[in-house]
Amino acid sequence: MEKLVVLVDVQNIYYTTKQSYNCNFDYNKFWAKATLNRKVIKAIAYAIDRDDEKQRQFQNILRAIGFEVKLKPFIQRVDGTAKGDWDVGIALDAVEYAQDADVVVLASGDGDFDLLVDKIRKDLDAAVEVYGVPKFTSTSLISSASKYVPINKALLMGTPKG
Numbered sequence: 001m002e003k004l005v006v007l008v009d010v011q012n013i014y015y016t017t018k019q020s021y022n023c024n025f026d027y028n029k030f031w032a033k034a035t036l037n038r039k040v041i042k043a044i045a046y047a048i049d050r051d052d053e054k055q056r057q058f059q060n061i062l063r064a065i066g067f068e069v070k071l072k073p074f075i076q077r078v079d080g081t082a083k084g085d086w087d088v089g090i091a092l093d094a095v096e097y098a099q100d101a102d103v104v105v106l107a108s109g110d111g112d113f114d115l116l117v118d119k120i121r122k123d124l125d126a127a128v129e130v131y132g133v134p135k136f137t138s139t140s141l142i143s144s145a146s147k148y149v150p151i152n153k154a155l156l157m158g159t160p161k162g
Contacts, residue, residue: 002047002102005126006034006043007090009108013151016109016133023156030131030155031065034105038120042097043067046086050074066157091116107131111138128137131155 017136027045028111045062049055049071059069072086087110098104098120106113109132109156117128127146130137134150 002038003041004035004066004103004105005041005094005097005098006031006105007094007107007144008045009086009106009110010045010047010088011086011105012108013111013131013133016136017151017156018104020133020135021069021153021156023153023158024148026155026157027062027067028064030107032145033149033155034129034131038103041100042067042093045069046090047071048074079154087112095124096122098126101126103127103129105129105131107151109133109137109141111140114138114140117141 004156013025029063029157045067045068046054047055047059047062047069058069059116062069070086070089072089080086087141090106090108090113094104094106100124104120104126106117108130113130117130120126120128128144129147129149130141130145131149137148137150
């Protein structure tokens with residue numbers, strides 16, 4: 001049985017599914033598809049903590065599915081811009097946990113991860129499956145992946161609008 005690591009860039013997945021489909025990503029369907037006939041050795045969802053009750057409920061749902069939830073505080077800058085980014089944390093965990101995995105599933109369309117995916121595949125000899133919304137997934141990330149799985153209506157809650 002393949003050993004699997006699952007890493008989810010929650011903000012990226014939330015905003016890209018919202019923008020593309022006006023719908024929410026279904027983490028249960030994703031989990032069922034990504035982990036089928038595989039042994040999960042680590043699953044982490046990276047999110048921003050806005051200290052909001054609805055978000056806490058969502059995070060508890062992720063935990064119930066099987067994810068460890070890592071949170072960073074939401075930072076509102078004086079100029080009105082916001083900061084909340086897990087790229088470095090995801091990269092560090094991916095390199096650490098890929099050493100013991102056959103497959104790394106990365107749910108994100110962020111092109112900044114293409115170098116990470118290349119490193120995991122070449123230096124750590126693990127396959128990388130990227131899940132991302134087609135319209136918002138970097139072509140360089142798709143090219144770097146062993147396999148690209150488009151997030152479409154089969155992985156969404158309810159019916160997409162648009």
